[in-house]
Each structure stands twice: as C-alpha cells, then as structure tokens.
Amino acid sequence: MISGEILGAIAMTEPGAGSDLAAMRTTAERTDTGYVLNGTKVFITNGLQAELVIVCAKTDPAAGAKGVSLFLVDTHLPGFSRGQGIRKIGQHASDTAELFFTELEVPHEALLGQEGRGFAYLMQELPRERLGVGAQAVGATEGVLALTLEYVQQRQAFGQRVADFQNTRFKLAEARARLEMAKAYLRQCIDQYLQGAMGPTDAAILKLMLTEMQCDIANDCLQLFGGYGYTLEYPVSRFFVDARVQTIYAGTSEIMKEVIARSMLGK
Ligand SMILES: Cc1cc2nc3c(=O)[nH]c(=O)nc-3n(C[C@H](O)[C@H](O)[C@H](O)COP(=O)(O)OP(=O)(O)OC[C@H]3O[C@@H](n4cnc5c(N)ncnc54)[C@H](O)[C@@H]3O)c2cc1C
Structure with a gap:
C-alpha cells in the first residue's frame, strides 16, 4: 500500500x-x-x-x-x-x-x-478520517467559490453583472466568512492532531460544521449559476453532488451531534 x-x-x-x-x-x-x-x-x-x-x-x-x-x-x-x-x-x-x-x-x-479491540481501534482512528473529510470540505468549498466568483462577474442580467446584485454580494461574503472560520478551526485541529491532542469531540465538531458548510455553499453557488448550474456542462453541478455525501459518510451529521452532546452531558 x-x-x-x-x-x-x-x-x-x-x-x-x-x-x-x-x-x-x-x-x-x-x-x-x-x-x-x-x-x-x-x-x-x-x-x-x-x-x-x-x-x-x-x-x-x-x-x-x-x-x-x-x-x-x-x-x-x-x-x-x-x-x-x-x-x-x-x-x-x-x-x-x-x-x-x-x-x-x-x-x-x-x-x-x-481480538475484541477492533471497535476501540476504530474509535481511535475515526477522528483522523474526520479530519481528512474536513480538509476536503475546505478545499472543495474554496474551489466552488472560485468558480462562482468568476461566473458572477461575467454573467449579465437586467443590464448589470450578476455580481452587482446585493444578494450575490451577500452570498459571496457569507461564504467567504464561513470559509475563513472553517480554515481557522481546521488549522487548530491539524495542530492538535500533530501533537497527538485532537480528541473525538474536536473531530466531530470539525466534520459537522465544515461538511454542512460545504453543502450550504455548494447549494448557494449553484443557485448563482441559474439554470446553467443544473447542467453537467458547468462543473458547479459536480461540486454540488460531490458535496452531498460529506455529511453522511465517516459518520453522519446526526452522529457527530451525538458525539458532541455526549461530551457535554456524559452519555
Ligand atoms: C460514497 C460512500 C462511501 C462510503 N465509504 C465507506 C467505507 O469506505 N467504509 C465503510 O465502512 N463505510 C462507508 N460508507 C458508509 C457510511 O459510513 C454510512 O453510509 C454512514 O455511516 C451511515 O450509515 P447508513 O447508511 O447505514 O445510515 P443509517 O445509519 O441507516 O442512518 C439513516 C439516518 O438515520 C440517522 N440516524 C442514525 N442513528 C441516529 C441516531 N442515533 N440519532 C439520530 N439520527 C440517527 C442518520 O444520521 C441518517 O440520517 C460510505 C458511504 C457512502 C455513501
């Protein structure tokens, strides 16, 4: 391997x-x-x-x-x-x-x-998988945002660029702000991981927030492409469908919430 x-x-x-x-x-x-x-x-x-x-x-x-x-x-x-x-x-x-x-x-x-320690080994290693999924979420979100930024500046509607509508500006700004927060938390988790100090709750928070962010932003970006976003001609549609499973595999968002709640309530 x-x-x-x-x-x-x-x-x-x-x-x-x-x-x-x-x-x-x-x-x-x-x-x-x-x-x-x-x-x-x-x-x-x-x-x-x-x-x-x-x-x-x-x-x-x-x-x-x-x-x-x-x-x-x-x-x-x-x-x-x-x-x-x-x-x-x-x-x-x-x-x-x-x-x-x-x-x-x-x-x-x-x-x-x-023998019999398999579940413990999985629990020990799953945070690392979730860290990887979080990193993918950040990379894919950067990618879809870059595509969208380019598109909205060249597409015209009502005699102006799609980029000039306040809704577009706000969507882009929200996406950028969420992405920067996500990158900061990802960096913190990577630092903790390298020191052997990233716990299952940190990894669950990271996976939950970053993958949900990825899905939301991929959805908002596709919307800004209008009908073209729904076609296979434009790669934004691929970002959209590829994102969807991120909140499902490596532990669903609901299971991530269970992990986080357990750390707060003790069970
Ligand atoms: C593309 C892809 C790749 C995958 N790769 C792998 C792989 O390499 N190896 C591997 O072993 N698995 C892999 N999986 C499986 C993946 O990890 C599971 O699909 C995932 O853990 C969810 O399990 P499930 O599909 O049985 O859904 P279920 O467990 O049946 O969940 C159904 C729904 O119920 C919710 N739910 C379940 N329990 C609770 C609860 N306690 N509280 C609240 N809600 C709950 C879930 O969140 C979900 O919304 C992959 C899945 C996909 C789609």
Missing part, C-alpha cells in the same frame, strides 16, 4: 449496520488455523479495486462492541467476492462496492491488533 502497488479499503458498514456499527453481523469464527469470515459489507470505498481490505467482524457476537475485531483480508482468497459497484449521484471517480465473505479462511496473522 505504501509503495502504491495495491489499494486498500476499510469495510465497516453493513446493510443493517451503518451508524449503529456495533450491530454488525459479519462473523469471524476462530479455527485451529486462523479464522473463518462470513458476512456482507456495503458502501465500501475502493471496494472494486482493493487488494487488501480491513474487515470489521464479530469474534464474539454476544459481546456487542467488545466482540469486534479487525482483519487484514487478501481479496484474492477464495470466499471473497464483490458486487457490481454501487451507482451514486456523485463522486463518480471513487468506486463504492458491496463485499461478500463466504466461508473465507484467513490465517491467525490476519488479525490486526488484539
């Missing part, structure tokens, strides 16, 4: 377990030679191309979150298969697939870390 020869994926989500990950049903049964995996995962990024998948599975189904373990699964092994690829409204450059494990045998060494 480090030399770029193979792509990896992480398979947590299942058809019946997304936000409520602990409800996952994929099992990994211990045998003399290793483990046998059975189950289905859905919405797995890089699922079509990955040669190594980190699979979350229950080694102790009765133990809830404490029964989850992580496995490094070589996708060339018998018992591994993938669906056709899920057709999405955006992010077409990224593949998203269903993965199936049927009596898939892996050796003991495929266990990543300790």
Whole structure:
C-alpha cells in the first residue's frame, strides 16, 4: 500500500449496520488455523479495486462492541467476492462496492491488533478520517467559490453583472466568512492532531460544521449559476453532488451531534 502497488479499503458498514456499527453481523469464527469470515459489507470505498481490505467482524457476537475485531483480508482468497459497484449521484471517480465473505479462511496473522479491540481501534482512528473529510470540505468549498466568483462577474442580467446584485454580494461574503472560520478551526485541529491532542469531540465538531458548510455553499453557488448550474456542462453541478455525501459518510451529521452532546452531558 505504501509503495502504491495495491489499494486498500476499510469495510465497516453493513446493510443493517451503518451508524449503529456495533450491530454488525459479519462473523469471524476462530479455527485451529486462523479464522473463518462470513458476512456482507456495503458502501465500501475502493471496494472494486482493493487488494487488501480491513474487515470489521464479530469474534464474539454476544459481546456487542467488545466482540469486534479487525482483519487484514487478501481479496484474492477464495470466499471473497464483490458486487457490481454501487451507482451514486456523485463522486463518480471513487468506486463504492458491496463485499461478500463466504466461508473465507484467513490465517491467525490476519488479525490486526488484539481480538475484541477492533471497535476501540476504530474509535481511535475515526477522528483522523474526520479530519481528512474536513480538509476536503475546505478545499472543495474554496474551489466552488472560485468558480462562482468568476461566473458572477461575467454573467449579465437586467443590464448589470450578476455580481452587482446585493444578494450575490451577500452570498459571496457569507461564504467567504464561513470559509475563513472553517480554515481557522481546521488549522487548530491539524495542530492538535500533530501533537497527538485532537480528541473525538474536536473531530466531530470539525466534520459537522465544515461538511454542512460545504453543502450550504455548494447549494448557494449553484443557485448563482441559474439554470446553467443544473447542467453537467458547468462543473458547479459536480461540486454540488460531490458535496452531498460529506455529511453522511465517516459518520453522519446526526452522529457527530451525538458525539458532541455526549461530551457535554456524559452519555
Ligand atoms: C460514497 C460512500 C462511501 C462510503 N465509504 C465507506 C467505507 O469506505 N467504509 C465503510 O465502512 N463505510 C462507508 N460508507 C458508509 C457510511 O459510513 C454510512 O453510509 C454512514 O455511516 C451511515 O450509515 P447508513 O447508511 O447505514 O445510515 P443509517 O445509519 O441507516 O442512518 C439513516 C439516518 O438515520 C440517522 N440516524 C442514525 N442513528 C441516529 C441516531 N442515533 N440519532 C439520530 N439520527 C440517527 C442518520 O444520521 C441518517 O440520517 C460510505 C458511504 C457512502 C455513501
């Protein structure tokens, strides 16, 4: 993976377990030679191309979150298969697939870390994923704003530039102001992360606010393009559809609010 020869994926989500990950049903049964995996995962990024998948599975189904373990699964092994690829409204450059494990045998060494600690490892690493999503939100918002700034200065309506309507000026100003606040918080989180001090609440606040900002601004920008914004000819439409999933994957906005509220109320 480090030399770029193979792509990896992480398979947590299942058809019946997304936000409520602990409800996952994929099992990994211990045998003399290793483990046998059975189950289905859905919405797995890089699922079509990955040669190594980190699979979350229950080694102790009765133990809830404490029964989850992580496995490094070589996708060339018998018992591994993938669906056709899920057709999405955006992010077409990224593949998203269903993965199936049927009596898939892996050796003991495929266990990543300790048995039963999988959920704890995920909780430890998910803030980093959310930091990445926050950084993407800032980059994409800068991109869509730059496109829009250019368009509104050349498009004319009622004998003036679209940029000259007060509504346009206010929308652009609001977007810029939100973006600058977002960049400041992102920088703060990156600094904390580098010092090993970014907590799950910081990451949840970042993901919630920055991805919601991205969706709002992509929506406002598309509006400023009028009908052209709704066409595939103008890249603003791609910014709009690509943004939409940002408040869903890596933990939905509602789950981010739960994480933040838990830090305030203790449960
Ligand atoms: C393009 C894409 C790429 C993805 N990549 C990956 C990947 O690589 N690996 C992976 O494992 N997963 C991946 N996912 C899955 C993603 O993380 C889940 O879709 C997400 O966590 C939500 O789970 P769900 O779809 O089952 O929705 P559900 O959990 O069914 O949620 C439905 C709705 O209920 C709300 N809800 C749920 N619980 C609560 C609650 N307690 N309080 C309030 N509201 C709640 C949700 O916020 C949401 O609005 C990807 C998804 C997409 C779309």
